[in-house]
Amino acid sequence: YKRITTKSLVDMKSNGEKIAMLTAYDYTMAKIVDGAGIDVILVGDSASNVMAGHETTLPITLDQMIYHAASVVRGIERSLVVVDLPFGSYQSDPKEALRSAIRIMKESGGHAVKLEGGKEIKESIKRILNAGIPVMGHLGLTPQSIYKFGTYTVRAKEEEEAEKLKSDALLLEKLGCFAMVLEKVPAKLAKEVSESVSIPVIGIGAGNGVDGQVLVTHDMLGMTHEFNPRFLRRYLDLHEEMTNAFKSYMQDVKSLDFPSDEEQY
Ligand code: KIV
Numbered sequence: 521y522k523r524i525t526t527k528s529l530v531d532m533k534s535n536g537e538k539i540a541m542l543t544a545y546d547y548t549m550a551k552i553v554d555g556a557g558i559d560v561i562l563v564g565d566s567a568s569n570v571m572a573g574h575e576t577t578l579p580i581t582l583d584q585m586i587y588h589a590a591s592v593v594r595g596i597e598r599s600l601v602v603v604d605l606p607f608g609s610y611q612s613d614p615k616e617a618l619r620s621a622i623r624i625m626k627e628s629g630g631h632a633v634k635l636e637g638g639k640e641i642k643e644s645i646k647r648i649l650n651a652g653i654p655v656m657g658h659l660g661l662t663p664q665s666i667y668k669f670g671t672y673t674v675r676a677k678e679e680e681e682a683e684k685l686k687s688d689a690l691l692l693e694k695l696g697c698f699a700m701v702l703e704k705v706p707a708k709l710a711k712e713v714s715e716s717v718s719i720p721v722i723g724i725g726a727g728n729g730v731d732g733q734v735l736v737t738h739d740m741l742g743m744t745h746e747f748n749p750r751f752l753r754r755y756l757d758l759h760e761e762m763t764n765a766f767k768s769y770m771q772d773v774k775s776l777d778f779p780s781d782e783e784q785y
Pocket residue numbers: 543562563564565566567604701703724734735736
């Protein structure tokens with residue numbers, strides 16, 4: 521694929537090729553992630569945690585999401601850029617949802633939006649899709665509802681919630697969403713959901729029976745040490761590496777080792 525589109529992702533599912541998605545919130549990171557060949561870059565509202573240090577995703581604003589997304593878009597050549605609609609920008613009414621989605625598309629240059637929820641936000645999803653804006657769904661653990669759940673533990677372990685999740689997944693497909701994220705649900709349920717729809721299901725903490733995986737880049741790089749869910753695989757310990765680099769720099773400055781003769785004019 522020269523440039524990943526929403527259609528490439530659906531094709532990848534039919535061909536059995538798994539989709540790799542990671543987050544980015546800025547130009548430099550996006551350029552590296554895109555250059556590595558990652559299919560989808562998510563400008564997640566996890567920026568609220570990772571970039572701004574908030575405890576939840578609720579505080580981040582639409583303007584802040586647009587700033588992050590526009591920075592990401594300037595760094596990419598091939599990846600599909602999906603942007604989270606932040607809490608409060610789409611729940612109150614479908615018209616506001618569409619206005620928010622339009623602002624993201626116009627002001628950031630992103631390629632699609634992601635919204636949390638199923639049946640509750642059906643009208644908003646419809647309206648956004650009717651305007652020609654691709655929508656990625658997000659079911660299971662939906663962090664914008666954390667105060668309703670009360671905990672970040674696995675969702676849909678009970679029959680009732682599992683049934684709702686399955687019918688929401690079918691609804692998202694029927695409405696015309698091009699893909700969905702399934703967060704922190706039992707692997708068996710996630711596999712069932714993936715097999716029940718023709719659009720790609722991208723999992724995080726949802727096992728390997730789905731059509732792709734997503735992780736928060738700062739987590740998989742090991743920059744965040746506090747966050748230790750079972751589903752997180754760390755590919756680097758950048759926290760350690762960076763700390764060592766900062767310490768070496770400090771030592772070099774204090775010992776007058778830096779800058780050397782070659783490092784000055
Ligand atoms: O905001 C985010 O990073 C997300 C992913 C974890 C799916 O929504």
